[in-house]
Structures are given as C-alpha cells and as structure tokens.
Amino acid sequence: MQCPISKRWSRRKEARPQEILEAALTLFVDKGFTATRIEDIAREAGVTRGTPYLYFANKEEIFKAVIRDLLLPQITEAAVLFEGYTGSAADLLRELVRIWWQNMGETQLSALPKLMIAEGGQFPDVIEVYQREFIEPGLGLFKHALEYGIARGEFRPVDVAVAAEVMAAPVVMAMLNQCANTPCNGITVDPQTYLATFLDLTLGGLMMPPRADGPVSAESVSSSSSPSRETPHV
Structure with missing residues (x-):
C-alpha cells in the first residue's frame, strides 16, 4: 500500500521555491551574484544539489525570481x-x-x-x-x-x-x-x-x-x- 504524504511534507515541498529564493538572496548579498553557484544556493536552502533546477532554469532565472x-x-x-x-x-x-x-x-x-x-x-x-x-x-x-x-x-x-x-x-x-x-x-x-x-x-x-x-x-x-x-x- 502506498504511504500517504504527510501534510508537513506537502507544505515543505510547496515552500521550497521560496526557501531557495531566500537562500539565493542571502548568498548574493554575502558573496555577490557572480561568485554564487547554484550548488551553494541548494546547500544554503537545505535541499539537494539538483533541486533548484526543478524550479529555475539557471542562476539568472533565480535572480529574476x-x-x-x-x-x-x-x-x-x-x-x-x-x-x-x-x-x-x-x-x-x-x-x-x-x-x-x-x-x-x-x-x-x-x-x-x-x-x-x-x-x-x-x-x-x-x-x-x-x-x-x-x-x-x-x-x-x-x-x-x-x-x-x-x-x-x-x-x-x-x-x-x-x-x-x-x-x-x-x-x-x-x-x-x-x-x-x-x-x-x-x-x-x-x-x-x-x-x-x-x-x-x-x-x-x-x-x-x-x-x-x-x-x-x-x-x-x-x-x-x-x-x-x-x-x-x-
């Protein structure tokens, strides 16, 4: 039987783009846009390295968002x-x-x-x-x-x-x-x-x-x- 997805996990998943953007802004402020890598953003947001790519095509799109x-x-x-x-x-x-x-x-x-x-x-x-x-x-x-x-x-x-x-x-x-x-x-x-x-x-x-x-x-x-x-x- 398939395990139900908890409401907490659902909220967490929906919040990921916002968390990624907040992490990106923190790093852009601290390191600058050019020096910040997407893997740095993922680490700061507490998500896997590839997660930002699920929502954004590249770092420039993250900046626009x-x-x-x-x-x-x-x-x-x-x-x-x-x-x-x-x-x-x-x-x-x-x-x-x-x-x-x-x-x-x-x-x-x-x-x-x-x-x-x-x-x-x-x-x-x-x-x-x-x-x-x-x-x-x-x-x-x-x-x-x-x-x-x-x-x-x-x-x-x-x-x-x-x-x-x-x-x-x-x-x-x-x-x-x-x-x-x-x-x-x-x-x-x-x-x-x-x-x-x-x-x-x-x-x-x-x-x-x-x-x-x-x-x-x-x-x-x-x-x-x-x-x-x-x-x-x-």
Whole structure:
C-alpha cells in the first residue's frame, strides 16, 4: 500500500521555491551574484544539489525570481496604501517612505540596488526585470503621492516625473548605505534620522505657501500647473 504524504511534507515541498529564493538572496548579498553557484544556493536552502533546477532554469532565472517574488510584493503592499486614502498628502508621503524602509530598507532586500550597480551590467535581462518590476512601480508610488497632493492644493505644481526620481534617490542611497562596508557618500547618521530629515526638507519644498485670500482650491492648482508626463497606474 502506498504511504500517504504527510501534510508537513506537502507544505515543505510547496515552500521550497521560496526557501531557495531566500537562500539565493542571502548568498548574493554575502558573496555577490557572480561568485554564487547554484550548488551553494541548494546547500544554503537545505535541499539537494539538483533541486533548484526543478524550479529555475539557471542562476539568472533565480535572480529574476528574487526580484519578482521577494521584492515586488513589497511594492504591491505599499500601493495598497493609496486605496481609499483621504488624509493629508504630507502624511501619505511619510507613510509611503515608512513602509518602503520597513519592508525593504531594513531587510536583505536593501542589497538589491548594490547588486544591480555592481553586477547588473553583465546581465541585461536581469536589469530589464529590475527596471520594469521594481524601479518603475516604485517611482509610480511617488508620482501618485505627488499628484494627490497637487490635486488637493497641498503641494505646489511640479513635474511629477522628475520630482519622483529626485525623491527616490535619497531613499535608494539609504538602502545602499545599509549594505556597504563603509558609509556611502559620507552618510553617517542613523537611517531614521536621515529619512526624517529627507522628508522634512522635501515637504518644506513641496507644501503650498499660505495665501492671504484664503485656501487654495484643487481647481485653481490644476489650472495653473504645468503639464507633466503621464503617471503609470499604481
């Protein structure tokens, strides 16, 4: 009689791709992508040498899956913040940065920008996935927050596409600083102080100044704002 497969083993089998990806990310961070071998990943994940090949064709596909399956869900979680949101634009931007940092900056995912800079040039397919599935959606979150604030008359009109890239850069720099052997670009303050100062300076430049003739309406802001590039739906 055939032995039944235990529920524990079934769960373990279903979890293997995730465990392989987490092991791969650990090794990519510690050793770099080029120096990491698939047998190293299998050993780190606690599976047999050939198991990763059951799920992934090669190491490059594992790297792509790390981006899709470990990084993209964090972007999706941040996007949920916008659903039905009616609070202030300043608070929305603060919460967006907080979630971004909590889910990525304080985890091993903070090493991905460093990996892309160091080794992405050798793997254009990986760079394309990283750009399409992380960079563009991430910038879309900042664009959405900016457009929300402009529409409400809280933020002054800006080119949201350019402003989003300017705002994302310090956050990425903080992520790079998390995984560098020495502080990047002289950043020596703790991340929370750094991000709080970034938000203070950013909001200081974005907030509409008070008007003597009363509050600014969304309609007046819309009519006076300069055209900006289309923002992808988030």
